[in-house]
Amino acid sequence: MKKFKSAIIATSIATLLSMGTAQSVSASQxxxxxxxxxxxxNYQIVDNDAxxxxxxCAALGADWASCNKVTLTLKNTGPAITSNDWAIYFHNIRMILAVNNDQFKITHVTGDLHKLEPTEKFxxxxxxxxxxxxxTGEYWQISESDVMPRWYVTSSNAEPKVIANTDTDSDNLSAFVKPLGEQWKISPNDHNILMTPENRYQRNKDIQEINGELLKGQILPTPSKLTVGKETITLNENGVNxxxxNLSLESKSVLEKHxxxxxxxxxxxxxxxxxxxxKNAFEKGVKGSYxxxxxxxGATIVAFDESGIFYGVESILSVIDVKKPQVIPTLSAEDAPRFEYRGMMLDTGRNFKSKEAVLQLLDMMSKYKMNKFHFHLSDDEGWRIEIPDLPELTEFGSKRCHDLSETKCLLPQLGSGPYSNNSGSGYFTRNDxxxxxxxxxxxxxxxIPExxxxxxxxxxxxxxxxRYQRLMNSGQEQQANEYRLVDPTxxxxxxTVQFYxxxxxxxxCLDSSKKFVNKxxxxxxxxxxxxxxPISTWHFGGDEAKNIHFGNGYQDINVAQKEAGKGLIDQSIEDHPWAKSQACQTFVQKGVVKNIEHLPxxxxxxxSKIIKNNGINRMQVWQDGVKFATNAKSFATDEVIVNFWDNLYWGGYDSVNEFANKGYKVIVSNPDYVYxxxxxxxxxxxxxxxWAARFNDERKIFSFAPDNLPQNAETSFDRNGDVFTAKGTMDWPGAYGLSAQIWTENIRTDDKMAYMAYPRLLSVAERAWHKADWETNYQKDRQFQQGETHYVDQQKLFNDWNQFANLIGQRELAKLDAASINYRLPVPGAKIENGKLIANIVFPGLSIEYSIDKGNQWQRYQGPIAIKKGENVFIRSVSPNKQRTSRIEIVK
Structure with missing residues (x-):
């Protein structure tokens, strides 16, 4: 009887507890x-020069004593919110240094994830x-896209929910981000020119429209030799045979599709x-020659190899005008690629990109003769490829959601919010x-997988x-430790750079790490x-293995002599990565490495030994990953290739030589030109x-000299819009290649990726394939500076660019339309002069439209238009297929 009564009492208590929990969850929800x-x-950037x-800012610990002020407002549209059992999680790419309302506090969680919650004074x-x-936040915020979407509310055990006006996947953040107004400069030393319609008009002013007949037969990227005939060929309904x-059925099928x-x-x-x-028809024997x-x-192609056949046919496709595709000019061309490596890197770790988007990118690369796809498959924010026997990599590591225990998924980052139904999550299956x-x-x-x-x-x-916890819970300690990547000591x-x-x-320093890499x-x-x-190149990564708090923009708060302009932090509590790992301390004690900093x-x-053992003879790496190695011969692979990504204006024009002279093949990947x-x-x-450049437009990329980096000081500016001086002080054996990069921290959708890639990728392809006659050869100790030196033939550069811009406007954008590419349409330049609207465009041939009734009716701009005093004029450009338009701006 006692047992029965005890059971009844226990059941009653459990029922009451469960009812209490349910009520608690209900209240929280x-x-x-x-x-x-x-x-x-609402998020308003108030001051970027706080x-x-x-x-x-120095006392707040800001890097380089630089900080910004933001006003965050919470407008309550309903009854009072009195509960203090809540938190708002949000993504912020800048560290929050201070909150100036004592009813609230902000805590950094990890990466860009922060938590806003009430204090006891709420x-x-x-x-x-x-x-x-x-x-108050670190650094500055000068773009609306700095602000991340999907701020979300949590409370105890309730299901989190996104604040409605922040719930977006697009770049249109106007629902909660106020216009920046004058806050578009990094600092008072920022001398860049804001691109208003008027300033854009001035930038485009030298571009001249070329008669379409004069563009006949031009091939992109530009061939080594080209002679265009006077005759044209008109295809009939049977098209081409x-x-x-010598070409595989798969490659032939690609060309048929094109x-x-x-x-x-x-x-x-x-x-x-x-x-x-x-092969005997080519003296130099360069792959891809034709x-x-x-x-x-008929058309005849003699090629060095199969890729040369493919590129030869692509050149025929290149000369076709979508407006009259049946007409093909007669011509003769001899061609060979400038660089063996003509690449594109896509980051899918930060924000996942669909298989369809990747395939579309590969197809476009092939049309412009690019041949290396650097596939960034992992990062802090996501693992994107299925690996047999390691299901946690994709079941857990490819998914982001609000799970503070991080047992189901990674914590949200980069605007992904609390759910896994957006580009924060996703992976490629083995079959994908x-x-x-x-x-x-x-x-x-x-x-090239990375x-x-x-x-x-x-x-x-x-x-x-x-994985470790799962196997330990089932008593499999040996298996649990097999692929563990951290030292528990x-x-x-x-x-890290991204605040992890x-x-x-x-x-x-762990054998299990090497075993994981091998797997x-x-x-x-x-x-x-x-x-x-078969894999011929493996990309190791290797970048940014450092503690940012030892960077030059910080100083120890305890030092007697403090430097102005540096953030004050307690560096005595800071460590280099792995400094307190017993396994790594043993490495230093035994002399395996000179010091902890040499571990990367x-x-x-x-x-490199593991790569070699897997039958792969080339290793690729971001250059800072090998900075403490003696030279390229230190590695097991036959070749070591570095993606060189130093900014030119901070010394990259010369530090690139260090890697080349140590025997590394150098792929020019500079962020200030080709990111x-x-x-x-x-x-x-x-x-x-x-962080590297205020802009990288098609003209700047087209004007880039990748095989003589100092030359760029004569044709471009640094990040602040100022001239800089560049001189190479070492021998330069030449670049192995050129690569563009797309990092996707704030590129959340496939369409946005296409917007950022095209048409800029055409400029990259041009410079990777063709060396222009305005590019000078590298000469040690020759100094370049815009306005001071005159080694570059500026007229040749302009003529070259002007033709390229016309080809894009009059021919290539229509081809991108045909391929369903969501490329960026440039905003026109425009101004009101003597009572008339005058407009121009960076790509002649692209249609400009204007409206004087707030965009209700649009008319095609064909020349100066009389405008009444006080009338607002709106402008935009329109795609050749009339399906899309550029951003709309007001001409004042």
Whole structure:
């Protein structure tokens, strides 16, 4: 009887507890539902030069004593919010240094994730009122895209919900981000020119429209030799007949698709295009070389190899005008690529990109003769490729959601919010990856996989911790430790560039780390073998394995002599990565490495052995990953290739020589010219990071001299819009290649990726394939500076660019339309002069439209238009297929 009574009592208590919990969750959920629907959030950047306006940024610990002020407002559109059981999580790419409202506090969680919550002084958020929260953040925020979407509310165990007006995947953040107004400068020393319609008009003023007949027969990228005939050939309904006996069926199928895309049929009765391989016809024997003759009797291609056939046919496709695709000019061309490596890097770790978007990118690369696809498959924020036997990498590491325990998913980052139904999450299955490699192979594109390490490895590390815990829970200790990537003794206090802690750095002193690397390389190598493109290059990553708090912009708060302009922090509590790992301390004690800071380069050497053992003879790496290695011969692979990514104006024009002279092959990858995640122009409405450049537009990239980096000081500016001086003080053996990069921190959608890539990628392809006659040869100790030296033939450069701009406007953009590419349409330049609207465009031939009734009716601009005094005029450009328009701006 006692047992029965005890059971009844226990059951009753459990019932009461569960009822209490249910009521608690219900109350918490009500708080979340109320706040997410009632609150209207606004983010206003108030001052990007707070250090000169009364804020002691140095005392707040800001890097280079630089900080900004933001006003955050919470407008309550309903009844008062009195509960203090809530938190608002948000993504912020700048560290929050101070909150100037004592009712609220902000805590950094990890990466860009922050938490806003009430303090003990919190009273309420009054009904139908606005609460203002002034905050101070590090550095500056000069673009609307700096602000991340999907701020979300949590409360106890309730389901989190996104604040409605912040819930977007697009770049249109106007629902909660106020216009920047005058806050578009990094500092008072920022001398860039804001791109208004008037300033843009001035920038475009020298560009002249070329008669279409004069563009006939021009090939992009530009061939080594070209003679255009006077005759033209008109194709009939049978189109072309591709007699490409040396080409695989897969590659021939690609070319057939490219013809049909331009509405040209492919049939045995069409205009003959014959191709053959004759290596003896080419004195230099460069892969991809071809000779092309188009006559009324047919087109003939003699190529050095299969890729030369492919490129020869692409050159025929290049001369076709979508407006009259049946007409092909007669011509003769001899051609060979400038660089062996003509590349594109795509980051899928920060924000995932669909397989379809990757395939589209590969297809466009092939049309412009680019041949290396650097596939960035992992980062702190996500692991993106399925690896057999390591399911946690994708089941956990590819997914982001609000799970503070991080047992189900990685914490949200970069605007992904609390859910896994957006580009913050996703991965390529094994079959997806094999399909991508096959697709690239048919287009003569080598896929170079990158698994970034030892830094930028948080997704892998946390995934293997989930695996470790799962196996430990089932008593399998040996298996649990097999692929573990952290040393449990490591208590190092470190901060990465993206504000992660020691969980971002894979431990290079563990055998389990090497075993993990071998497993991943061997499995991806199997995928390549199945795709019939064996891996010939493995990208190690290697970048940014450091603690940013030891950077030059900080100083120890305890030093007697303090320097002005540097942030004050307690560096005595800071560690280099792995400094307190017992495994790594043993390495230093035994002399395996000179010191802890040399561990990344040591690990690069160790991984090179694993790469070699997997039958791969080339290792590629971001250059800072090998900076402590003696030279390229320190590694096991036959070749070591570096992506050189120093900014030119900070000394990259000369430091590049150090790597070349140590035997590394150098791929020029400078962020201030060929990072396509930088903005197109200086304007807060243009998205993109800008730590390296305020703009990288098509003209700047086209004018880039990748094989003589000092020359660029004569044709461009530094980040502040100032001239700089450059001189190479060492020998330069020449670049191995040129690569553009797209990092995707604030590129959340496939369409945005296309917007950032095109048409800039055409300028990259031009410089990778063709050396222009205005590019000077490298000469040691020759100094360049804009306005002071005159080694570059500016007239040749302008003529070259003017033709290229006309080809884009009159021909290439229509081809991008035909391929369904969401490329960026440039905003026109315009001004009101003598009562008339005058407008121009960077790509002549592209239509300009204007409106004088707030955009209700648009008319095509065909010349100066009389405008009444006080009338607002709106301008935009329109795609050749009339389906899309540029951003709209007002001409004042």
């Amino acid at each position: 009500k708080v979340v539902d109320t706040m997410s629907s009632q609150l209207h959030l 250090a000169n306006h009364g804020v002691d 009273k309420n958020i009054p009904a139908n009122a606005v609460v203002t929260i002034p905050i 591709l007699v490409l006996n 013809f049909t895309e331009l509405k040209i049929a492919v049939s045995s009765k069409g205009f003959n295009i014959n191709a053959s391989i004759d 000779k092309l003759d188009i006559t009324p009797q 990856y094999i399909e991508i490699v096959k697709y690239a192979n048919a287009r003569f594109i080598e896929v 698994i970034d390490m030892p830094a930028h490895a948080r997704a892998a590390i946390m995934s293997m911790e989930v 490591d208590t190092s206090n470190t901060t 802690n020691r969980q971002s750095y894979l431990n290079p 991943v390389i061997s499995e991806i190598a199997k995928m390549h073998a199945e795709a019939k493109q 380069s040591y690990f690069a050497v160790e991984v 396509l995640d930088m903005p197109y122009e200086v304007n807060p409405k243009e998205s993109g990071y800008y």
